Amino acid sequence: MRHASAGDRQRWHLADHERPLDERGRQQALRITAFFADAEVRAVWSSPATRCLETIRGVAECHSLELDMRHELGEGTATRQIWELLLEQAALGDLVVCSHGDVIGWTVDRLLRTGLQVSGARGCAKASIWELKVDGTKFSEGIYTAQP
Secondary structure, three states: OEOOOOOOHHHOOOOHHHOOOOHHHHHHHHHHHHHHOOOOOOEEEEOOOHHHHHHHHHHHHHOOOOEEEOHHHOOOOOOHHHHHHHHHHHOOOOEEEEEOHHHHHHHHHHHHHOOOEEEOOOOOOOOOEEEEEEEOOEEEEEEEEOOO
16 A cells, blocks of 8 residues: 555655654545455555554554564665565465555556556555455456545
């Protein structure tokens, strides 16, 4: 998923990775937690950015899981390392991940080039979710939810 709304980057005067969710983002985070409440989640990973941690913290708490901060999911880190990490984890069960628009865009583009079939719309809006289905060790289908 992409992190929820965190206000205007240009108006934030501290380090960008410290920018928290705004009121709209906090409401989106509650809806995201509800979206995943009945899912079988084995792990919850997040970019170390405050806005990502705040977006996904409720999912981890709902499932009594530790929230695992992963630097590979940070803004500006769309690399082969992320791709290999996702492929490695795909076969192990349901994983909920929160990252940034550039990382998600790069990952979805790469998935599409490897034959991912997408049901419905495509995008990367704030608080949006990509559900990726796995067939063996490859991603076979993607379903995009603009906002839960």
